[in-house]
Each structure stands twice: as C-alpha cells, then as structure tokens.
Amino acid sequence: MANGGPEIEQLIQLLARLPGLGPRSARRAVLQLIKKKEQLMIPLSAALDRAVVAVRSCEVCGNVDTISPCTICSDPRRGESGMLIVVEDVADLWALERAGVGAVRYHVLGGVLSPLDGVGPQDISINELIARAPEFSEIVLAVNATVEGQTTAHYITDRLAGSDIKVTRLAHGVPVGGELDYLDEGTLSQALKARTLI
C-alpha cells in the first residue's frame, strides 16, 4: 500500500495502540494531524517531547507528575486532614481530584490482588502503604467494587488491624442522576440499608 511513506504508517500504528483508538480512527487522527500541522501536530509533538522528559512516578504515593514527591505529596495543607485515600490506579486518583474531595493525600496501589492472575501483595504497593499508614488517622479504601477490589480491601484491613487507624470504604448507593430502574439489586439493597434522613 503506497499511502504516505513509513513515517505516516508508523504514526498510525502507534496511535492505534492508544485506548479508544482503533486502526480506522488512528488513520483519521493522523489525517487530522497532517491537515492541522501548525495548530495540532507540531504542538502535540512538542508536548510529547516535554512529557517524555518530565513525567515521572511519585516515589511516595505512585501518582504521575513532573516532580517527585508529586504536587499533592509536597503540599503541606494536604497532610492536615490526616486522611489517606487508597486507589487502584492513577486514573482513580484523577477522578477523585476532579470530584473535589478536598485536601487529602492518596496512595496508588498500581493494581489489585488477583490470585488467579498471580498478582500477590508484593506485586502492588501494599507494603509501601502499610509503611505510610501511621502518618494518617483515617485510611479510605477507594478500590473498585469488584471481587478483586474487595479482596484487596479486606487484605489491607487485616494488615492494619491492631493499629488505631480508622479504615473506611466509599459508600454504596444510587449514583447521582441515576435511575433506579437501571440499577442492579445489590446496589439498590445497599442504598436502602444505608438510607438517610431527608
């Protein structure tokens, strides 16, 4: 196939590996990049160059940032609440920050325990979490409500048993804006159990 030389072909193949883009949409994206060379392709190329150099993992919490310890770990006001939110992934940390949960600190596990896939406590940053835990008064296990997520939460709770750190989890319930009709029975029954006064 003779469209556009190896540079273009390689760009298509690399973009197609991004989540949300397949080979067809990667081709459309590359055409868009070529059409908007000045406004899009050159800035994106420069932004990627900068990111390659600058982006690193935070040695404390596992967040990604351009400094380590990251912006969140370096902010002294974030320590005052005494709350540490434990998440599976950086994406979850970003989601909580977008939700504006306040001046808290985070710990990114980098995965969940999954005996079937051979993921044990050594493979995710649980030991690092246990080591940090005494700095905090409350640890919120904001792991996903999946079997692996809940297994991980139980394991962490067991490891922290005996300390005087309060260990909590996110509330289950009806999503804001959600319709009852579309919710699963487990969520509905949890939402009824945890009902609150209006």
Added chain:
Amino acid sequence: MANGGPEIEQLIQLLARLPGLGPRSARRAVLQLIKKKEQLMIPLSAALDRAVVAVRSCEVCGNVDTISPCTICSDPRRGESGMLIVVEDVADLWALERAGVGAVRYHVLGGVLSPLDGVGPQDISINELIARAPEFSEIVLAVNATVEGQTTAHYITDRLAGSDIKVTRLAHGVPVGGELDYLDEGTLSQALKARTLI
C-alpha cells in the same frame, strides 16, 4: 486541579482535539502513554517528530506523503492506465488504495463545492484538476454521494465538456455484505436499474 503538572494537562488537551477522542478518553490515553513510556510514549514522540519534518502535501495530486510528487505520482506504471480518480479527501484516496483499485492516479480536491458555506471553485483544487485532465483518458469522479459531492461532480463534468476525456462516476448499488432491509429506497432503486446478469 493538581494532577500532574502543566505538561500532562497540555498533552490531554491536545489529544482531546483528535477525532474520536474526547477529554475523558484523552485522559485515559495519556495515562496509557505514561504507563507504557518505553514501548509507547517515546516511540510516539519520535514518530511525531519525524512526521513533523517529513510529511508534506503532494504538489501534483494533493495526497500526503514524505516526498513531493508523492509515491503514487512518481510511479510511472500508475500513468499507463490513463485513469484519474478524483476524490474529496486524502482519507478517500487511502480507502481506495486499501480496496486495491489498481494502478491509477488520483486528484484530491480538498473539499466539495458548497455555496451555502461559501466554498467556490477557487477554494478547492478544481483548476488544478482541469489543468491535469488532458494527461488522462478517463476521469472517475469518486466524490461522496451527498448533495455537495454531486454538485461538485456536475460542475467538473461541465468544465470538461468538449474535451474527449471520458468522465465516469462510481456505481451505486447494494454494499457487499449489506442487507436489503436496511438500505434506503434510492440505493435500492439504483441497484435494480443497474442490475447485471449472473
């Protein structure tokens, strides 16, 4: 919002401008890039750098390539058929090449006539097409089957009237693998009119 410094935020905003990616999927894409720094982010950064330098528009046909005239225009075998396929966009050229339409040449209009949007014959490369036309024995107007596409096809046909160049268009009919039930009436009646012997 304190997630990840301006380098990461800027990368998200630029990726979100690609077709097929919104702000949410751009964020997921950036996280993927950061996670797979060696296998994905660095190669993509390098590929974009190379593309910025190398990619250009073909001065003859409007295709994108790393050489101008492009690979297709430089290939002498492509001239032997005497067939020039006129398309709206580079994406259409790529689609025809993937379909393996054979040793033909192309002309990319870079748009279609659209009086309502103020796009006239000077705004797309119609004059360049008329200038190239005498080199070919047949011109296939492979424009989209939209009102603007058909207007453009009529305009080009008028401009070429009086020359002895054969002007054709793509056949209308049932898409291969398509179900009659889902086809519009226009396509079905065209497909019946243009029926062929089995």
